[in-house]
Amino acid sequence: MKKCVVLAGFLFLALAMGTARAADNTVVIGLQGPITGAWAYEGQMAKQSCEIAADLINKKGGILGGKKIVLKVEDDAGEPKSGALAAQKLAVQKDVAAVVSTYGSSVNEPSANIYEKFKKVNIGYGSTAVRLTQNNLKYFFRTCGRDDSQGRFFANVVPRKFKARRIAIMHDNTAFGKGLAEDTKAALDALVKAKKVQIVYFDAITPGEKDFKVTLTTLREAKPDVWYFTGYYAEAALLVAQARDIGIKCPFVGGNAAINDEFVKIAGLNIAKGCYMTNEPLPGDLPYPAAKQFLAAYKAKFGNIPSSPWPIYAADALNIIAYAADKTRSTDSTKIAAYLRDKVNGVPGITGPIGFTPQGDREGVPFYLYVVDDKGKIVVSK
């Protein structure tokens, strides 16, 4: 009996928390992300970025004539089932105008379906799988690019720059890494058919592991001219360090999650310098005033700028929701969705002008080839 009372108490508590309403002079924007679990660092940086973005808007007087933005965060632990529950939780709350959601593509898919059912705008910030925008969803958008655009960029630029004929591609078996690797392979297809290049190695490492020497020895024996790794910086740093250790000398090119300041820190300057990556313009290189202002605020509060490219897309997702809500004078998701799709074009954001294709993809995400210079700075490769 006592137990029943306790249980009922908990349920009541949960209900009370679930239905707590924010005050009237606020606009609630949801954030769904991996606050715990293996991608917790991404989720927590996204949360920090959205807090900063909301702060900046609120300091300027808010939106809709003085309403403040309130962020409501739900954890999806980087896992589809928790993602569905987190989405469900945010989707049923009427006061949530729109949601910034979420990081991984396989988590995003069920969540996006739920938001669609409840007609809630949701903007992905790190979900780059091509298929997400091919399901005719009306409420799903994304501020990040797609896997295939980066793959095409690699095929256009890298073989020519390094005069490479033998290309090795390595991924990390995550949805993102494998997707990018396969799209790159597809983009190289024309060159392969024309016998201009050859893919001499295509295999995966297991993320979370630390020892790749065995795999790398196999890669060394394939004698590539250039080596493209499409996974994350944690593994990239280990890979490059261990590759140089066993005598792989060919240029290393990482995908847009492979190289950042942490990469340089882990691999050490001697090893990191001269490593390339294909990337959207980095936070520090973003020439836009919004970027400078955002990064300054972020650094002031958290001591350093985000160490991966994704969190600023989360901030931009929040910004564009706020912008659309302000312009439509409404927090109604359907109006916001229509506005985002039809009217938003070239709106200045942290990551450049924001606009969406009819499918909900970000329009025109540029890519650069970056290189780590002698001082360990990541700069645009000439």
Add this chain to the structure above:
Amino acid sequence: MEQVISPEKKGLRNSRLFILVPVIAAFMVYPFLVSDYFIDIAFFFGIYALLGLSLNIVLGEVGLFDLGHAGFYAIGAYTTAILNTKFGIPILVLIPVAALAAALFAYVVFSPVIHLQGDYLLIVTLGMGEIIRQALINNPFDLTGGPNGVFGIDFPRIALPGIGEIFVCDSSIKYYFLIWAIVGLTIIGLKSLQNSRIGRAWNYIREDEVAANATGIDSRHYKLLAFVLGAGLAGVAGNVYACKLMVVSPESFTFWESCLMFCIVLIGGMGSIPGVLIGAAFISLFPEIFRPFAMYRMLIFGSAMILMMMFRPGGAWPRKRGAVEFRSLLEDSGRSDA
């Protein structure tokens, strides 16, 4: 001799009815009172209940350690996903197919290893779960979609020739009734199984395999049967999970998921059906209730698991008949009072 129901037994039956009726009524009414979020929590509670029941056959009834149960769950989910998206076979037709696929797999894999004892069997099940998950990630024959998984799974539908579609399961509330109907049927089936020849043979094997063999029980046969049945039920759970989320991907079927199922059975009480329901409720509701604690919630969850075992080591609702047996099982497995 004529069987007479004693007045005490009648009273027992009445008191059971007294609990059962309100519980069922509450389950029927609940989804009409709350928002979709709470219906979905109850849905996943149902999924875990089904998974717990399926593992309970292997772990609770027969005492075989299985830490790879997520593998069967995955096979059910992926069978459903692949056959539905590639060939358009309706989800409801795929329920028995998913069950059969998982059961067949269990039969083939466990036939050669069923003689292994305790923890060695445990590591085989664990390894099997990992093999399945890795295979799904590596996308063999381009079937499983790799780490992205398979997407675009249809709703369960019933269509009659000539009349057209008569039922589409497309809302949280319908999924809720779908899963709990399956759970209810499973409970009825397992209840009668518990009291049958098979159930008693299972319990006998759990208590003392050698003696069971000596009395003519083919323990190999019965152990395999438990695995096959358990896997089949997990396959059904996979089917419902797949059509609910409309996407399946390998991160839903990790070793961790197998551990959770293991905990469901032990937190509830080995071999006890109400226990499994309590265990499943704990596993699925607890992290949701503590959502507001964000990154601290798993910390609380871990401590709660330890506390549960400290205060109720036999489970929250140990099986009556099993209670005595359970203790003797523990005595047998190398424990002594130091």
Add this chain to the structure above:
Amino acid sequence: MQVILEQLINGLTIGSFYALIALGYSMVYGVLKLINFAHGDLFTFGSYLGYTVLVFGAAFLTAHFGLWGAFVVATGVAALSIACVGVVMERIAYRPVYRAGRLPAVVSALGASIFLQNAIMVIWGPRFQAYPSEFIPDAKVMLGDIRISLLQVIILAMSFLLMGLLYFIVQKTTFGAAIRATAHDRKTASLMGININKVIFFVFTLGPALGALTGVMVGMYYRQISFTMGWNYGLKAFTASVLGGIGNIPGAMVGGLILGVLEMLGAAYISAAWKDVFVFVILILVLIFRPTGILGEKTAEKV
């Protein structure tokens, strides 16, 4: 040939990590018949402690003890603290539970694992942490034609030294005999006057200490640590201890080394992506033909 030898050394390095962690599983299992699922997270915890010592004591340590001294201090602090954590964990999470049997202890161990992993995340944050590179020697040693790093040599030497030491303690000393007796039959051992509590205390200090030491070595070797890494290493090390014959201490060492080499073979000659599948298939095959592992003794069935 040169490549194969090089690969073999790489495989042995991973294998020695697995072996050292596997020892922790195997010792606890031998004495308590308990699979200590939290052991992998103790390893991670040790790695983070070593990291903290090196980062915050960097200047002080190098000034007073030199480069190698700093390493010794870091491993020492990590090993000692984690030994304490191990004992505390045993008191809180296991002792009240294993009186009731071994299965509830599995749940308790999983709970402890979740707790520790998330505690590490809360304390150090979810980001990857990088071991300070100034402490890590990057010299190379030529062994004939084979180029291996000095660090690898040190790690291998240290692992084998530790394993040798443990082997000596367990197989040659009186206390070791007590441990083995307890593992064999706890009731009889206690009747023979062996202090079981002392044995339990020993396995719960030494196991976690070895794990923490490995954690620091892993941090030095790969330079980078994450709060979830214990799960991965724990799973592999547990597999290794079963492969060798769980509860059997030389078995854990052999199992770990074999597992490392198997992984290497799988990654090098089959496919890196399929290597874990390869490892587990071999494991299952071994268990079919040797149901109690490579070095496990066949136990007579109790009737």
